[in-house]
Amino acid sequence: MRLLRVELRRLWMRRVTWGGLLLALVVAGLGVAGQIGSAQPPTDRQVAEAEAFYAEELERWEENGEQQVEQCEEAEAEAAADDPGADFGCDDMAPRLEYFLPPTVSFVPDADDREAAAFGVPPDRGESQDPRVAEIEQSLWTGWSGVGAAAGYAPAFLMLAFVVGVSFMTAERSTGALGMWLTFEPRRSRVYGSKALAAALGTVPLVVAGWVAVAGGIYTLHAVFGTVGPVAAEDWVEIGAFSARLVVAGVLCAAVGTALGVLLRHAVAAVGAVAVVLWAGAVFGYPLGAAQRWTPTTNLTAWLEGGTAYGVAQELRDETGMVTTTWTTEVVTGLQGGLYLLAVAAVLTLLAVVVFRRRDVA
Structure with missing residues (x-):
């Protein structure tokens, strides 16, 4: 606990951490400003x-x-x-x-918006249709709404938590502070554990502040214009669940950032590697077909939204030789998304601990 308290103080003494918090609030402000036009009656x-x-x-x-x-x-x-x-x-x-x-956009999508969102997914409407697809299509996070717009900024807050985690390790190594610290506390496993835990817990205020600012700001905007719409009790429950899942994702992203900071040693390399992986998953996800189930972006969305669906195209040739394309829709549950993120964080953390214990930090 002593090491953790020290690392938390050091984390929030860094300008990068305060800069991340400020940037999260700026992103939230831009998100609220971007909704002014659509929220007006x-x-x-x-x-x-x-x-x-x-x-x-x-x-x-x-x-x-x-x-x-x-x-x-x-x-x-x-x-x-x-x-x-x-x-x-x-x-x-x-x-x-x-x-x-x-x-006019309401704070939560109305029935028509949720029904219209279903047209964005080209599932097979046959008897084999997974009943979970309909639940996802009609969820709070589909359709055109203020809360949906707010959720679109959540990945930005997670990325900021990741960057703070990366910088917390790479900056101390490049300045020699890490080597100096190991002379006072030579047990490297404890040093790494305290730093990773401090980054994971210390970035929670950043993620929470950004999310509360953008979601609360957009709700206030709709309240001022009188376009909140009928928000049911289950909608508030789902918004609360999304908030909790977002905090967990932020903790895991910061832990992944700390691990990659050790493994790749340079902040630019760590941030660039994750950016390339996320970009590739988003751009080349469709050609992967059913393998989209294992891309980071799909599983992150599934975790945050409690489940997500993706389309898979299959080309079939009939007896006459004609080729037709049929669509099926596969589901990734929120449980799979959470386990996926947890597994990625656990594996990278384990590798980082092994490397940190053996590599020269100078």
């Missing part, structure tokens, strides 16, 4: 224009609506011959005023 002028267009469209609908519905039903019947589940929405073709209003 329509102005009186926009409402008046929408009502005028709606009145014109309603007049045309009263003249030709029945004919349009009949045509739609005929087309739906023809499509049903090949696809019994075909639904063209013929019963819901009448114009509505909200169709002519500019979209």
Whole structure:
């Protein structure tokens, strides 16, 4: 405990740590500012224009609506011959005023936004469809919403925790402070453990401050404009669960940063290596097919959001030689995502301890 208290003080005496906290607040401020336009309700002028267009469209609908519905039903019947589940929405073709209003984002996605988000995933809608996919598609983190926008900034706070963890080890090695410290406390395992734990726990305020600032700021913004929307009790429970998972992810990211600081020895190398891995997982994830299950970005998303889904394309050749592409949707659970992150942190930490005990720190 004595070493841990010393390392925590040293961590927060560093300008990099305070700079990370300041940068987290700046990122949160930019996130809140970016939501100002979308959180505002329509102005009186926009409402008046929408009502005028709606009145014109309603007049045309009263003249030709029945004919349009009949045509739609005929087309739906023809499509049903090949696809019994075909639904063209013929019963819901009448114009509505909200169709002519500019979209307004609520703090949590409403039912329409969550349903629209499902169109972004091209799953196989057959009987083999995993029921968990529907739960993920309808979750709080899908659709267009203020809380979803806030969650989009969470990886930035995790990256800052990682950078602080890297710098905490590499800076002391490059300045010789680490070698000096080992003359007072020669038990290297204890030194590494105290530094890794200090980085993991010491960066929690950074992650929490950034998340609270962006989520609280966006909520306040919606409250001011009156666009919070109906936030149910289960929504607050899920936001709280996301916050807790984010803190755990921040602890693991800082521990990974400390480990890579030892293994790669240079901050630029450690940060660059992680940036390349994350970039490759995001850019080349689709060609990996089912192997997307094991990319860091997929598992991080699954952990933070309590589960995530990804599409896999399969090319099938029929009897005539024609090639068709079918889609299936696979699920990565939040449990797998958490175990994945824990395993990565544990393996890198174990390697770092072995290297730290044997390598010359000079």
